[in-house]
Amino acid sequence: MSPAEIDEGTPVSVKIRERLKAARKRFNANDNIADFIEPGDLEKMLDEVTLKMQGVLDSLVIDTDNDHNTSDTARRVAKMYVNEVFNGRYVKGPSITEFPNAEHLNELMIVGPITVRSACSHHFCPVIGKIWIGVLPNERTNVIGLSKYARIAEWIMNRPQIQEEAVIQLADLIQEKTQPDGLAIVMEASHFCMAWRGVKDMDSKMINSVMRGAFLKDPNLRREFLSLIPR
Ligand SMILES: [Zn+2]
Numbered sequence: 001m002s003p004a005e006i007d008e009g010t011p012v013s014v015k016i017r018e019r020l021k022a023a024r025k026r027f028n029a030n031d032n033i034a035d036f037i038e039p040g041d042l043e044k045m046l047d048e049v050t051l052k053m054q055g056v057l058d059s060l061v062i063d064t065d066n067d068h069n070t071s072d073t074a075r076r077v078a079k080m081y082v083n084e085v086f087n088g089r090y091v092k093g094p095s096i097t098e099f100p101n102a103e104h105l106n107e108l109m110i111v112g113p114i115t116v117r118s119a120c121s122h123h124f125c126p127v128i129g130k131i132w133i134g135v136l137p138n139e140r141t142n143v144i145g146l147s148k149y150a151r152i153a154e155w156i157m158n159r160p161q162i163q164e165e166a167v168i169q170l171a172d173l174i175q176e177k178t179q180p181d182g183l184a185i186v187m188e189a190s191h192f193c194m195a196w197r198g199v200k201d202m203d204s205k206m207i208n209s210v211m212r213g214a215f216l217k218d219p220n221l222r223r224e225f226l227s228l229i230p231r
Helices: 003-009 012-022 041-059 073-085 146-157 163-178 219-228
Strands: 109-120 126-136 182-191 206-213
Touching (some): 012 041, 041 073, 126 163, 146 163, 163 182, 163 206, 182 219
Antiparallel strands (some): 126 182, 182 206
């Protein structure tokens, strides 16, 4: 076989993995790997995941040949993973235009609730919840449009996530883009791996937060933020 033919037979996931390893980049479930994906790769990934998903259905002894409900399930699930719910791993982040803080805003600003949808890394079960973001700007802080917070959150959450890590990834990105004096994020979410399976508790929610800068140093600011978010 010629090298081109060998290359043709290599699964796209192996090629992407090799590029990541050569660059010594981490590729955990909640990492974005868009820089290592070449044009056309996602279509090939879709085919590869479809094939393997079909293998899962076969192993579960589901008659996809005769059961019309599941005849296209492998493809649907592959599309859902690659193009929708885990898309935040494969596409570059939303473009954010930052504006200088011309009005010299320096009062606590709260954005939320923003609805967030994700899946847990442990079971790939949905995680659905809300986040609130508190920003304390200074005169050098960049201002971004309100809708951009939701776009950034969606990109971070569209990956298999661990709630504690998701809020930190979100905080890091907002911190980097806007450089505020203080940043606070609270996330409250239902984890379907606790409702649908496991303990089957329908009501429990997980709440966690990150506090940075002024929110960490100033208990009054922290209290003000927490009292203003309607939970
Ligand atoms: Zn889980």
